[in-house]
Amino acid sequence: xxxxxxxxxxxxxxxxxxxxxxxxxxxxxxxxxxxxxxxxxxxxxxxxxxxxxxxxxxxxxxxxxxxxxxxxxxxxxxxxxxxxxxxxxxxxxxxxxxxxxxxxxxxxxxxxxxxxxxxxxxxxxxxxxxxxxxxxxxxxxxxxxxxxxxxxxxxxxxxxxxxxxxxxxxxxxxxxxxxxxxxxxxxxxxxxxxxxxxxxxxxxxxxxxxxxxxxxxxxxxxxxxxxxxxxxxxxxxxxxxxxxxxxxxxxxxxxxxxxxxxxxxxxxxxxxxxxxxxxxxxxxxxxxxxxxxxxxxxxxxxxxxxxxxxxxxxxxxxxxxxxxxxxxxxxxxxxxxxxxxxxxxxxxxxxxxxxxxxxxxxxxxxxxxxxxxxxxxxxxxxxxxxxxxxxxxxxxxxxxxxxxxxxxxxxxxxxxxxxxxxxxxxxxxxxxxxxxxxxxxxxxxxxxxxxxxxxxxxxx
Amino acid sequence: xxxxxxxxxxxxxxxxxxxxxxxxxxxxxxxxxxxxxxxxxxxxxxxxxxxxxxxxxxxxxxxxxxxxxxxxxxxxxxxxxxxxxxxxxxxxxxxxxxxxxxxxxxxxxxxxxxxxxxxxxxxxxxxxxxxxxxxxxxxxxxxxxxxxxxxxxxxxxxxxxxxxxxxxxxxxxxxxxxxxxxxxxxxxxxxxxxxxxxxxxxxxxxxxxxxxxxxxxxxxxxxxxxxxxxxxxxxxxxxxxxxxxxxxxxxxxxxxxxxxxxxxxxxxxxxxxxxxxxxxxxxxxxxxxxxxxxxxxxxxxxxxxxxxxxxxxxxxxxxxxxxxxxxxxxxxxxxxxxxxxx
Numbered sequence: 001x002x003x004x005x006x007x008x009x010x011x012x013x014x015x016x017x018x019x020x021x022x023x024x025x026x027x028x029x030x031x032x033x034x035x036x037x038x039x040x041x042x043x044x045x046x047x048x049x050x051x052x053x054x055x056x057x058x059x060x061x062x063x064x065x066x067x068x069x070x071x072x073x074x075x076x077x078x079x080x081x082x083x084x085x086x087x088x089x090x091x092x093x094x095x096x097x098x099x100x101x102x103x104x105x106x107x108x109x110x111x112x113x114x115x116x117x118x119x120x121x122x123x124x125x126x127x128x129x130x131x132x133x134x135x136x137x138x139x140x141x142x143x144x145x146x147x148x149x150x151x152x153x154x155x156x157x158x159x160x161x162x163x164x165x166x167x168x169x170x171x172x173x174x175x176x177x178x179x180x181x182x183x184x185x186x187x188x189x190x191x192x193x194x195x196x197x198x199x200x201x202x203x204x205x206x207x208x209x210x211x212x213x214x215x216x217x218x219x220x221x222x223x224x225x226x227x228x229x230x231x232x233x234x235x236x237x238x239x240x241x242x243x244x245x246x247x248x249x250x251x252x253x254x255x256x257x258x259x260x261x262x263x264x265x266x267x268x269x270x271x272x273x274x275x276x277x278x279x280x281x282x283x284x285x286x287x288x289x290x291x292x293x294x295x296x297x298x299x300x301x302x303x304x305x306x307x308x309x310x311x312x313x314x315x316x317x318x319x320x321x322x323x324x325x326x327x328x329x330x331x332x333x334x335x336x337x338x339x340x341x342x343x344x345x346x347x348x349x350x351x352x353x354x355x356x357x358x359x360x361x362x363x364x365x366x367x368x369x370x371x372x373x374x375x376x377x378x379x380x381x382x383x384x385x386x387x388x389x390x391x392x393x394x395x396x397x398x399x400x401x402x403x404x405x406x407x408x409x410x411x412x413x414x415x416x417x418x419x420x421x422x423x424x425x426x427x428x429x430x431x432x433x434x435x436x437x438x439x440x441x442x443x444x445x446x447x448x449x450x451x452x453x454x455x456x457x458x459x460x
Numbered sequence: 461x462x463x464x465x466x467x468x469x470x471x472x473x474x475x476x477x478x479x480x481x482x483x484x485x486x487x488x489x490x491x492x493x494x495x496x497x498x499x500x501x502x503x504x505x506x507x508x509x510x511x512x513x514x515x516x517x518x519x520x521x522x523x524x525x526x527x528x529x530x531x532x533x534x535x536x537x538x539x540x541x542x543x544x545x546x547x548x549x550x551x552x553x554x555x556x557x558x559x560x561x562x563x564x565x566x567x568x569x570x571x572x573x574x575x576x577x578x579x580x581x582x583x584x585x586x587x588x589x590x591x592x593x594x595x596x597x598x599x600x601x602x603x604x605x606x607x608x609x610x611x612x613x614x615x616x617x618x619x620x621x622x623x624x625x626x627x628x629x630x631x632x633x634x635x636x637x638x639x640x641x642x643x644x645x646x647x648x649x650x651x652x653x654x655x656x657x658x659x660x661x662x663x664x665x666x667x668x669x670x671x672x673x674x675x676x677x678x679x680x681x682x683x684x685x686x687x688x689x690x691x692x693x694x695x696x697x698x699x700x701x702x703x704x705x706x707x708x709x710x711x712x713x714x715x716x717x718x719x720x721x722x723x724x725x726x727x728x729x730x731x732x733x734x735x736x737x738x739x740x741x742x743x744x745x746x747x748x749x750x751x752x753x754x755x756x757x758x759x760x761x762x763x764x765x766x767x768x769x770x771x772x773x774x775x776x777x778x779x780x781x782x783x784x785x786x787x788x789x790x791x792x793x794x795x796x797x798x799x800x801x802x
Contacts, residue, residue: 071784076781086560086562086777087561087777100784
């Protein structure tokens with residue numbers, strides 16, 4: 001199976017892009033709030049300055065040909081209510097300072113108007129915002145121009161600005177974090193159908209090649225229908241190969257059986273010993289061919305079924321009984337006694353019964369084949385934390401130390417040249433053991449000559 | 461402590477270098493070697509001396525030069541003549557505010573000043589350390605037979621009813637010379653319509669004008685005056701013990717409360733010591749025996765006021781209105797016209 005190389009996560013991309021959008025929006029929010037709030041604060045100060053200047057202008061009056069001013073208390077005190085800023089004022093009549101701070105700069109170029117004019121300037125070491133209003137006053141027969149400037153430093157404004165900046169920053173950062181959390185949640189949510197689909201496909205059993213029918217978002221319909229079509233073709237291919245195996249088994253075994261029967265008939269009719277020997281050799285070869293074909297098909301079947309393991313609860317005692325019963329006739333031909341040792345308690349393992357039977361049969365068959373006549377084979381079931389089945393014979397055992405290779409396909413021991421074999425028996429048993437999460441242990445008989453082959457399977 | 465101090469007084473000292481007039485000057489040497497703190501203040505030496513002794517007990521390395529001047533002279537020294545002092549202490553809140561507003565003061569922030577109530581500081585440059593009320597001081601003997609007035613309307617009624625008792629026997633500050641008097645008078649004019657009528661009535665009864673509290677209180681005690689109007693309760697209370705025959709009366713229509721404030725002028729030479737003194741003054745309430753001795757009520761939270769009629773004068777640019785030269789001119793003209801009806 002090839003390893004998929006992921007080229008990035010959709011979710012991460014989604015979250016990052018949404019986070020960038022949120023960051024941009026937060027920044028926009030921050031600057032908007034700051035701008036609007038500072039504008040509002042400046043307007044507030046301007047309004048108060050204008051009110052102050054206007055109230056001073058209103059308090060200017062003429063008395064006995066002179067311009068006089070009763071500076072209203074509220075004109076200056078109102079400026080003290082919003083902040084502790086410094087306050088300056090100056091009243092000018094026709095270019096002559098009437099009262100106030102004589103060095104406070106004034107924009108004399110402006111026309112007489114009651115609409116306040118605002119300016120920001122440096123005065124006495126501070127940044128000062130001023131409002132200027134002017135009015136005309138008739139003194140005697142003359143019309144005189146009165147200019148009123150009221151100024152205030154902007155420290156309170158700066159403090160407000162700092163506070164607004166802090167608040168806007170906090171809100172902006174909060175908004176960004178909240179939006180990012182929400183987008184992570186949204187991305188998760190949007191991708192959940194994809195995850196569900198992937199999960200439902202991954203969870204399928206090995207034989208489940210039915211089309212995916214789960215609810216599918218529009219965007220995934222092409223993928224899912226592609227997958228479904230692929231699975232349909234796979235199912236067809238598997239069906240065909242299963243058919244082929246059954247067909248091949250049938251086609252090879254049946255003619256071989258016919259050949260053997262016919263050869264036996266001929267053997268009985270033969271009279272010359274030389275010819276009879278030849279025919280016996282032929283029968284033996286047919287038997288071996290039949291056996292090899294059977295093992296080849298077994299192996300193919302084991303490989304196929306192991307890929308799509310279907311498990312069920314099995315009583316191993318029953319299974320061994322069946323296998324031993326089936327091979328007893330073969331053993332009896334060589335006067336070999338099979339001693340089946342089973343424990344009393346009941347337990348079960350989970351596995352494919354056909355495969356397990358196959359494995360047990362192949363091991364026992366091997367044991368019979370390599371055992372000399374009139375010996376005993378012990379089949380022993382030992383349940384502990386695993387289910388261990390020992391097959392102990394008194395045959396020639398494994399001559400070489402290269403036991404690991406024995407489970408390779410078509411590999412045979414070095415001491416078996418005189419016996420015909422395919423080299424598949426232990427391979428099948430090993431494959432089955434592995435498919436069930438167990439193992440095949442090959443060793444020697446502890447009590448003398450012979451081999452001990454153990455099939456170790458996990459308990460269900 | 462007194463022995464350790466080499467103290468000398470120059471009453472009404474006049475040195476040609478200073479164009480502003482000082483009333484007294486006293487030096488308090490430090491026990492240990494250290495720095496010199498020069499203070500220009502409106503408070504009399506006798507009033508402020510206990511504070512200096514207590515301060516030096518805690519900071520023996522600071523020598524103090526204490527100069528007394530009237531509030532307008534303090535203003536002249538610091539505003540117009542750039543005289544060099546480390547600390548300016550004055551009962552004229554308006555002038556102190558103007559100094560801070562016009563950029564003649566240094567900023568100062570410390571743990572002690574941040575503990576002061578909001579209303580007791582302005583721009584971290586003006587620091588209030590006492591709150592003193594304007595009260596009516598009456599002669600006990602004169603009012604034996606008369607009802608004691610509880611507000612300004614009652615007082616006007618009383619004056620109109622018994623002109624023969626009060627003629628020539630009323631005292632108040634001459635607001636032309638007394639900064640405190642001017643502050644109280646202008647605040648009165650803002651707070652009540654009765655002020656001008658009261659001034660008119662007082663003027664008709666040949667009111668005597670005083671520059672300072674001391675002389676006025678002495679005249680009340682001797683029975684020369686029937687009452688004195690708008691006297692600082694701190695002075696009156698400190699004199700009550702050894703001056704029999706006077707009673708202080710708080711008006712229940714409103715009572716002006718003045719804050720005695722300290723500032724650090726731009727011309728400061730010993731900023732650190734000035735800050736130390738401001739911290740000490742801010743915590744005046746922590747020294748009850750000192751409060752007792754000086755009669756200066758320390759700054760405390762406003763909600764402790766017992767009645768609605770107590771009107772603390774607010775620090776801020778509003779105080780500068782009556783310093784406007786035209787406004788001051790017209791106020792003084794009106795006041796003189798009312799009080800001097802000869």
